[in-house]
Amino acid sequence: xxxxxxxxxxxxxxxxxxxxxxxxxxxxxxxxxxxxxxxxxxxxxxxxxxxxxxxxxxxxxxxxxxxxxxxxxxxxxxxxxx
Numbered sequence: 001x002x003x004x005x006x007x008x009x010x011x012x013x014x015x016x017x018x019x020x021x022x023x024x025x026x027x028x029x030x031x032x033x034x035x036x037x038x039x040x041x042x043x044x045x046x047x048x049x050x051x052x053x054x055x056x057x058x059x060x061x062x063x064x065x066x067x068x069x070x071x072x073x074x075x076x077x078x079x080x081x082x
Contacts, residue, residue: 056080
């Protein structure tokens with residue numbers, strides 16, 4: 001009888017320790033993800049869209065919309081050094 005109580009108690013303690021270990025691993029992983037996000041490491045991917053348009057982006061949009069001719073577009077591109 002005493003043997004069964006000892007084995008059952010140890011088994012439950014082992015599961016409790018495993019659960020606590022998983023809990024702390026998840027907490028630490030969450031902290032690292034938040035730090036990674038705050039420092040901005042996750043925003044430099046090539047598939048992300050830029051937050052602000054550059055002057056060249058705006059120039060290309062105006063040309064694509066037909067708001068300027070080819071000569072004016074080429075002159076402005078030369079002015080930008082492209």
